[in-house]
Amino acid sequence: MDYVLELRKLVGHRPLLIVGVCIAVLNEQDEILFIERTDNDLFGFPAGSLELGETVEEGAKREIYEETGLTAGKLEFVEVYSGKEQTYTYPNGDECFFVTLLYVCRDYKGELVQTTNETRAAKFYPANSIPQKIAPHAKIIVDDFMNRYYKKLIQK
Template sequence: MPIPEFIVELREKIGHAPLWLSGVSVVIRGDEGRVLLTRRADNGLWAVVSGVLEPGEEPASAAVREAKEETGVDAELVRITSVDVTEPITYPNGDITQYLDVCFLARWTGGDAHVADDENLEVAWFEPDNLPSDLTDTSRLRLEKALQDKAEAWFSAS
C-alpha cells in the first residue's frame, strides 16, 4: 500500500520535518511455531509485519489489516506483547518519522503467505531459533517479547 493519504497531506504542510505516528506490528505464528517475516522494500531488511494506523482506526483492526495487505494471510490476534517507541527513522526521500508501536501476537488462520503489496520484496516463514541475520532491530525486540509467551505486555519503564 502506498503512503496513506493523510500522511501525504501532512507532508505537504510540514515537508520532511519529524512526524510522530501511531503504528502496529504483528508477530504471526504458524501451526508449527514458525514466524512470518517480510523483507522490506525500503531498506532490504527482514521485519515483522507492521504499518501505520489510519485516523480513528483501532490498533487490533490495523494489525489484522496489515497482515492481510502485506502477506495475504489471515490472522487471529492473541494478545498485545509490547508497546514501544522507535528511534527516529529517516526514509530515503528525507522524511523523518518516529512511531509509537503496539505489537500483537497472532495465530495464522489461513491464506498462503506471499508478497501482497509493494512495500515488501519477500515473505517467508522462519523457525524462531533460526531467524535471518539481517532482521531489523525493532523486529528483534518485538519477536523477543512476543515469543516469551508471557501474559503481560512489555513496555519500557524509563
Template sequence: MTRTDYFNDPNAPKANSIGVAVSAFTVNERSELLMIRRTDNDLYALPGGNLELGETLSEALVREVWEETGITVEVTELIGAYSNPRHVIAYDDGEVRQEFSICFRARPTGGELRTSSESKEVHWVPRERIGELNIHPSIRLRIQHGFERRETAFFQ
C-alpha cells in the same frame, strides 16, 4: 518512497513528526515467524504499518498484515509499545518520524503468502534462522520480546 532508519546516531536528522504504527508478531503451528523484506529500506521486519483514521489498533494490524503478506490474523495480546526518540525514520519527502509502534501478538487464521508494494519477500522464518537476517535493532527487540512471552507488556 524510500526511508532511512537512524538508531542512536548523533548525526541523525531531528524528528518533525510522529505517527501511530502497529506491528505483528505472528507465529504459525511450526513455530515459524511471519516476516517481510521491506521495499523501502530492504530490511527484514515484522509486518505492520500506520493506523488510519477511523480504525482501531486491532483493525489496523489485521489490515496491514493482510496487505503486506496475504495472511489473515487474529490479534491476541499486546507485546509492547516502542517509542524510542533515538530511533528516527527519514523519508525522501522530508518527513523525519520518531518511532512509535505498538507490537501485538497475532494468530494466523488463513490466507496464502504473497508480496505487495511494501514487501518484496514474505516468509515464515524458523526461529533459528532469524539471526541470519538483516533486521533493524528496534525490530529485533520486538521479536525478542515476542519470543520471551513476557508477563507484562514492554513500554519505552
C-alpha cells in the same frame, strides 16, 4: 487513504510522531513471519501506521493483509515501544518517531503472498535463523520479542 502520505505532502521530511502496529505472526511450527520491505530493503514483522479512525487492532489486521495476503483473526497484545530508540529516517529522508504496539497473531487464514507493493518477500523462519538485516528501531522490537516473549508463547 494514507494519512502519513497526506501529512508528508504538507510537512515534507520533517519529523512526525507516528502511531503504528507491528505483528509477530507465528505458524503451527512456531516459525515467525518476516517480510522484506520495499521502502528500505530491510526485514521485519508486518507493520505500519494507523489510519484516521482506525483501532489498533483494525490497523494490525489491515497491515497483515496488505503485506502478506493473510487474513488475521484473534490478536494478542504484547507491548508498546516508544522513545528515542524508536526513531527512524527512511532512505528518502522522511523522519519518524514511532509509538508502536506489538501484537502476536496465531489465528490467520489464506495463502502467504510473496510480493506486494510493500513487500518484496514474505517467509516464516525458525527462531534460530531469523533475518538479521532489520532497521534499528524494528530490531529493538524483534529482539525484545524473541528474548522476552517468544519462549513463553510457544510453551502455551
